[in-house]
Amino acid sequence: MKTLIAYSTKTGNTKKVAEAINDIIPFSDLKDISQVESLDYDLIIIGTWIDKGTADEKALKFMKSVENKKVAFFFTLGAYPNSDHAKDCIKNISKVLEENKNEIIGSYHCQGAIDPQLIEFMKKTFGPDHPHGPNSERIKRWKDASTHPDEKDLEEAKNTFKKLLNL
Ligand SMILES: Cc1cc2nc3c(=O)[nH]c(=O)nc-3n(C[C@H](O)[C@H](O)[C@H](O)COP(=O)(O)O)c2cc1C
Numbered sequence: 214m215k216t217l218i219a220y221s222t223k224t225g226n227t228k229k230v231a232e233a234i235n236d237i238i239p240f241s242d243l244k245d246i247s248q249v250e251s252l253d254y255d256l257i258i259i260g261t262w263i264d265k266g267t268a269d270e271k272a273l274k275f276m277k278s279v280e281n282k283k284v285a286f287f288f289t290l291g292a293y294p295n296s297d298h299a300k301d302c303i304k305n306i307s308k309v310l311e312e313n314k315n316e317i318i319g320s321y322h323c324q325g326a327i328d329p330q331l332i333e334f335m336k337k338t339f340g341p342d343h344p345h346g347p348n349s350e351r352i353k354r355w356k357d358a359s360t361h362p363d364e365k366d367l368e369e370a371k372n373t374f375k376k377l378l379n380l
Pocket of ligand 1: 221222223224225226227228261262263264265266267289290291292298324325326327328331
């Protein structure tokens with residue numbers, strides 16, 4: 214099966230997951246999303262980082278260009294993987310892909326370290342009661358995210374796609 218793995222990344226987390234998935238799929242093409250020239254593939258796996266609760270702008274644009282394909286997706290996010298926010302991200306991304314009649318065969322997601330510059334910005338700009346401000350719960354979550362994706366996440370990503378593709 215001719216497979217494309219196209220990823221969008223700002224600070225490298227999503228690229229790490231993309232590379233792990235690429236390692237276990239024979240003859241797949243791994244490309245930064247901005248370098249994809251052809252959609253002539255049997256399966257398109259799209260990787261994105263989460264921005265405002267959905268795929269980032271570049272990945273969204275790419276997703277909207279994919280029609281009538283077999284697809285899968287993966288993402289990294291600052292929130293916990295089992296959070297309602299992560300579930301909403303799955304829904305939001307699925308909706309975009311389904312609008313163009315793509316068949317989604319599966320997905321994977323894990324936490325990804327948040328850009329330290331963004332954390333500094335949030336600490337300086339917002340009070341602890343603001344939805345993005347530094348209260349103890351958020352500070353813990355930012356710290357927890359900082360070590361991801363880790364080896365376990367990458368193994369899980371590989372295993373998810375091995376199962377999905379019967380490898
Ligand atoms: C501008 C910006 C907005 C973000 N918005 C969200 C968000 O809405 N929800 C979330 O869980 N994480 C959010 N994050 C965290 C990133 O999705 C996360 O750190 C991701 O792993 C970054 O991936 P990358 O290294 O591939 O760029 C945001 C990060 C940035 C820089």
